Amino acid sequence: MARKVITPAQICEQRLRWVHLDFHTSELIKDVGTEFDPDEFGSTLNKARVNLITLFGKCHHGMSYYPTKTGTMHPGLKFDLLGKQIKACRKYNIATPVYVSVKVDVHMGRQNLGWVNRTKDGRPWCPSPMEAAWYNMCMNNPEYYKYVEDQAVEIMKRYDPEGIWFDMCYPAPYPGCFCQRCLERMDKEGFDRNDDAKHWDMEYRIIREYTRELAKAVRRIKPNAMLFFNSRVTPNVRNELDVLTHLEIESLPTVPGWGYLFFPFMARMCRTLNRRYVGQTARFHKSWGDFGGLKTEDQLEYEMGAILGAGAGMGIGDQLHPRGKLNKGVYEIVGATYKKLEEREPWCVGAKAIAEIAVLMLPDKPDASVEIGSPWEGMLFNDSRFGAGAMLQELKHQWNVESTEGNFDQYKVLVLPDKGACGPALRKKLSAFLLKGGSVILSHEATLDKNTGKFACPGIGAKYVKPCEFIPSFMKLDTALGKGLVQTPWAMYEESSLVKKTAGGAKSMGNVCSSYFNRDYRHFCSHFQSPPDKTLPYPVAVQKGRVIYIYGSIFKGYHLHGYHAYKTIFANALNMLLKEPLIRANAPASMEIDVLKQKGRLVVHLVNFQPQRRHGIMEYIETIYPVRDVLLHIRTAKKPSRVYLAPQEIDIPFEMAGNCAVVSVPEVRGHQMVVLE
Ligand SMILES: [Zn+2]
Numbered sequence: 125m126a127r128k129v130i131t132p133a134q135i136c137e138q139r140l141r142w143v144h145l146d147f148h149t150s151e152l153i154k155d156v157g158t159e160f161d162p163d164e165f166g167s168t169l170n171k172a173r174v175n176l177i178t179l180f181g182k183c184h185h186g187m188s189y190y191p192t193k194t195g196t197m198h199p200g201l202k203f204d205l206l207g208k209q210i211k212a213c214r215k216y217n218i219a220t221p222v223y224v225s226v227k228v229d230v231h232m233g234r235q236n237l238g239w240v241n242r243t244k245d246g247r248p249w250c251p252s253p254m255e256a257a258w259y260n261m262c263m264n265n266p267e268y269y270k271y272v273e274d275q276a277v278e279i280m281k282r283y284d285p286e287g288i289w290f291d292m293c294y295p296a297p298y299p300g301c302f303c304q305r306c307l308e309r310m311d312k313e314g315f316d317r318n319d320d321a322k323h324w325d326m327e328y329r330i331i332r333e334y335t336r337e338l339a340k341a342v343r344r345i346k347p348n349a350m351l352f353f354n355s356r357v358t359p360n361v362r363n364e365l366d367v368l369t370h371l372e373i374e375s376l377p378t379v380p381g382w383g384y385l386f387f388p389f390m391a392r393m394c395r396t397l398n399r400r401y402v403g404q405t406a407r408f409h410k411s412w413g414d415f416g417g418l419k420t421e422d423q424l425e426y427e428m429g430a431i432l433g434a435g436a437g438m439g440i441g442d443q444l445h446p447r448g449k450l451n452k453g454v455y456e457i458v459g460a461t462y463k464k465l466e467e468r469e470p471w472c473v474g475a476k477a478i479a480e481i482a483v484l485m486l487p488d489k490p491d492a493s494v495e496i497g498s499p500w501e502g503m504l505f506n507d508s509r510f511g512a513g514a515m516l517q518e519l520k521h522q523w524n525v526e527s528t529e530g531n532f533d534q535y536k537v538l539v540l541p542d543k544g545a546c547g548p549a550l551r552k553k554l555s556a557f558l559l560k561g562g563s564v565i566l567s568h569e570a571t572l573d574k575n576t577g578k579f580a581c582p583g584i585g586a587k588y589v590k591p592c593e594f595i596p597s598f599m600k601l602d603t604a605l606g607k608g609l610v611q612t613p614w615a616m617y618e619e620s621s622l623v624k625k626t627a628g629g630a631k632s633m634g635n636v637c638s639s640y641f642n643r644d645y646r647h648f649c650s651h652f653q654s655p656p657d658k659t660l661p662y663p664v665a666v667q668k669g670r671v672i673y674i675y676g677s678i679f680k681g682y683h684l685h686g687y688h689a690y691k692t693i694f695a696n697a698l699n700m701l702l703k704e705p706l707i708r709a710n711a712p713a714s715m716e717i718d719v720l721k722q723k724g725r726l727v728v729h730l731v732n733f734q735p736q737r738r739h740g741i742m743e744y745i746e747t748i749y750p751v752r753d754v755l756l757h758i759r760t761a762k763k764p765s766r767v768y769l770a771p772q773e774i775d776i777p778f779e780m781a782g783n784c785a786v787v788s789v790p791e792v793r794g795h796q797m798v799v800l801e
Pocket of ligand 1: 240241242263264306
């Protein structure tokens, strides 16, 4: 029977329960697939309610799992495992995109060391002789490129899967690859090997070239193929959507380095784009390939809640045992999670997030694009953006992460955290945004042109004077900005700027205070920063109309130091500009609350985040302890006809207070939805 043709967008819209089934299997293992039973494979997935699974064509070891004519079939495999897996899945209507490792291929790297990326010191980007690690291939190489393309084409022709999932599409370490071919290309393009900026640009163009060619090759066979290039979901992803039919946010929150904020942050960037997006976590206790590492059901319930609350579909990563048998215990946990997800789907499919505030990703240079590297550069390493996201999340605001190229129309407030440039094009956009009644909060050096010493942000009531020499400095807040805080000089642990308020209606909010001296070998006092000294004639913050400027890098400060005072200052500034936010709640800071719109109704997701500190750096949710009686004020266009808990479908009483429906949610375990019809 012919399969119904549906588009990648439809697949992602309708199917929210995915598995990414890793199968990187050493060529030394001899009994590959010996316990594979197609009926058991398909029925295990079906019973666990999985409706899409990414299966393996070629792995990082460079081994293929089908009788390939273009690659190398795993020597321990004696039959067409991929073909049988696909057939078993189709019996249960489970979609099966196929995985192809792009840059990492141990088999080819060992045979062709000259094809491997080289770092600036001339060494191949591969393991040292004493180390187990992957070989990273240079894609500026027609021979290796062709090798990868042939495999993708072969898989598409042989099996007609939904599409191809290309992995490891990141750049070589900054400033790019120094292999012989790349050196020759630099010469040909006529730039110096020391020109890191031009080199990095070439590295990016190499990525764009091969991802476009691979996309074209797959689409020649199946125009509606699902296409995903992992590692391309970066702050610059907006400019690579031609090769991405959907966006998968790889984020294993229990892995230090990813943590619990990476997914919510990236999802809020992805949802500004015209693509469906998926939260790709894993069943592992640690990271990929953690055999015997398995999350608790409660940990996965939290992750499911955070993913659904962000408006995404869910993917759980697993790794298949070499012998080809899915692990029973793993699919009990996956199945328990996907049972809960399936019950919630009627309120999630097609839901669109509502955001009133956006964290704007300012580029380093005026009118440059944002970072083009890996997902981690500019995200995990940008403390200011992350700090802003963390505070908005904790304050229960509805927010996105927006590119300067994005559409600002839906937002009431834009946050420009700490640093970054603003060229004429953005300045014009910000002016139009303010003119329509929008508001802006910016801090420290955001939009500062260091050549002219002027802020480019229109409407700002602050004139730049100089960097504040005191790190830390102190803040003596006025009663408006310091609402909820006692009167004391509050430490500003990070860099700050000294400004004067401009004439014409600018209002200063508090004063900067110096310390005796910065701490160094010449002068120090006590264990930490020196005490506050003099009140300086420079404001902590300046408000003019709908623009609030804050002198210190409070966003970076929040991410690095977690200081509650910065959040209170930010909350007070936001309250001055956004009098009636979409939602207010008396809930713990750790609870995540998201509002989505679906079929003309509002769906409020409450996600109970209560990790325990398990060891030095790892946080983990072993058991969920419910939070009771969460009072919500939800701004609604009109009085709802009914308010109920989902998926339980239990009505709860509500009252109207002005424009808000006021409800008390009796209990939030891991994830609870409240629906306002
Ligand atoms: Zn190269």
